[in-house]
Amino acid sequence: MSMEAAGEVAQRGLIVMGWPFICLALSKATPLLLGALGGILCELSGVINFALEGMMLAGAFGAMWATFVFQSPWMGILGGIGGGMVIAGLHAIACLNLRANQIVSSIALNLLAAGTTGMLLNQVFKVYGTSPTVKRLPELGQFLSATFPDFGVWMVPFLGSLSILGPAALILGLAMLGFFKWATWGLHIRACGENPLAAEAAGISVGRTRFFAVLMSGSLAGLGGAYLAVGELSQFVEHITQGRGYLAIAALILGRWKPLGVLWATLLFGLSDAASESLAVQWSGMPNQFFLALPYLVCFAALMLRLGKNHPPSALGKL
C-alpha cells in the first residue's frame, strides 16, 4: 500500500471514530444493553432466559400499539414494558409452575412472539410487514432544550441523534450494579440462582423471587423492544429485533453475568454495529453482506477469544 493510500485510510478511520460515530454506537448499544440487563436479572435468579428475543419483539409491538392508541410515545414505553412482561409471565408460569424445560419454553415463546405480532399486525392494522407510522420518543437534545431552555440548547449539537432511552439504559445498568451489590432484594435474587435450597432455608421464597425476577427481566427487555419501535424507528416492522435478543444473551455471557461487564460487551457490539453501518458507505467495494454479518461476526469472535473461565450462576436452569 502506498503512503497516500495509507494516509487516506487513516483519515477515513478518524472520520469513522468521530463524535457522531460514538453517538451512533451508543444508540445501537441501547436495545442490547436493556435486553442484556433483563437477561442478568433473570439468569442470576437461576432461570435460563433465551426468550429475550421474543420479549423484545413483543415489547416493540406493544410500544407501537400503545403509541398508536394513545397518540403518545410515553404511553408507548409502558406498552413496551407490558408487552415484554406478557411473554415473561408465560415463561415464568411455564418454567416455575409447570416445570417446563426452560430452553424449550424460551424457543416456544420466541415463536409465539413472532407469530402473534405478525398476526396482530395483520388483524388489527390490516397491513403486512410494516405498521403505520407512529410518534417517536424525543431525542435527548430536543428533550433537554425543551425542559431546560438556557442550558439544554448548548448541549444539542453534542448529543446528536441520541434517544432519551440511551442514557436511561446506562443509568439502569449502573443502578443494577448497585442493586446486586447492596440491596437486600438483589442479594435474595442472587441467592436463588446460586443455591436455592440454602435460600429457601434462609426464609426466602425462591419461587416468588424467581417469578419477580423473570417479570422484571421481561419489562427491561420489553423496554429494549420499545426503543427499537418508538425510539429508533417510528413504526413496528416484522422481525424488527433481528436477533438482538440473542446478541444480548451473548453479551451476557461475554460480560460474565455482571452489570459492568455487560455494559462493556454491549458497547463493543454497538461499536461494531455502528462501524458496519458507516463502513458500508465508505468501502462500497466490499460486498454488502459482509457489513450485515459484521456484528454477528464480532460477537462470535469475541466469544471465541474470551479469556479465562466464566462462572454462570450455579443453579442456572435447575429447579
Add this chain to the structure above:
Amino acid sequence: MKRPLPRLPAPIEKSLLSLCLLLPALAVGILCCILLSLLCGAQPFDVVVTIWNGAWGSKASAATSLAKVTPLLLTGLAVALAYQGNLLNIGCEGQLTLGALSAASFAVMAAPLPWPVLMPLTLLIGALIGGLWALPPVLLRQRGGVHEVISTLLLNYLAIYLAEYLVLGPLGDGTAMGRTPQIPPGAALAPLLHFGVQGITAAPFVALFFCLSAQIWVSKTVWGYEVMATGSNIIAARSAGIGVERWQRRIFVLSGALAGLAGALEVVAVHHRFYRAFSPGYGFDGITAAFLVNGTPGWLWLSSLLLASLRAADKWLQLMIGISPNAILLIQAILLLCVACQWRLPARWRKGVSS
C-alpha cells in the same frame, strides 16, 4: 385394597411416552385453532378444515406436503440426536443452507461425472459442510463454556449472509437473481411416482429410513447407549469410562451433517438449484418437530407430518379465511409449550423433556 394400575412392558411404555406427550398437546392445539377461528369471525372448525384441505385436499397439495416432510424429518432428527447427548442444535438453519449451497455448487462443477458417482457425492458434500459448520459450537462449549444455543444461533446468521454473498457472487449463475445454475440431470432425483405436479421422489423415504435406523441405533446398540448415557447423566457416564467429550463432539457433528443432508436432499429432489433465502425456516421447525415427540427419532414421522401440513397450509389460511400465515407460528408455539409443560403426566413418567 387399591390395586396398582397395570403396567405395560417397559419398552412399549417407553415408546408410547412420546405419544402421550403429543396427543394432549394436539388437543390443546386444535382447541386453539377453534378459538382462533372464532376470534377472527369464521366458523369454529374453519381453521382446522382449511389446514387439512390445504395440506392433503388434492393430489397436488398432498405431493407438496410430502415433499416438505423430508427436510423436517432430517432437521428434526438432527435436533433429536444432539438432544440425546444433552446438546441443543439450534443451528440447523445455517447448516442446512450451507449444505444446500455446497451440494448445488458441487453438482454443477462435477457435472461430467456419471450419475451413480455424482449423486451420492453431492449428498455427501452437503452433509460434510453441514457437519463442519457444527464443529465450532461444540468445541466452544467444551473449551470455553459458551452455551451451544448462542453460538449456533450466531452461526446461523453468518451462514445465511455467507450463502447470500456466495450465490450473488462467485457461485451464482451470473444473473442478478441470486441463484446457482441448475444441477445436471444426473444429480437430480427423478420422481418415483407421477403424482400431482411435482411427483413423489425417494427423498421422504430416505429421510424416514434415516430416522428409523437412528431409533434402532439409539435404543439397540452400545454406541447409542453411550450417547444416551452421556445425555442423561454426564458425570455417571464419565465415571463409567465413556468418552463423554468425544461422544458429544461426534453427535453434534453428526447432527450438523444431517441438517446439511436435509439441504442437499432439498436441492437434489425439489428445487434442483440453490437460491437466496433458501430455507423457509426448516431448521427452526426441526426443533419443534424434535421436541413435539420428546426427541424420539422413531416418532419423528408423526411430528414432521403435522408440521409439514401446517407449513403447506399457511397460504390457504390467508386465501380462504383471511387469517395471516403467521397463525401457523402461533399454533406451533402453543403445541411446543404444551409439550414442554408436562403437568398432565403421572409422576413416574415425568422425565425426558424436563432437564
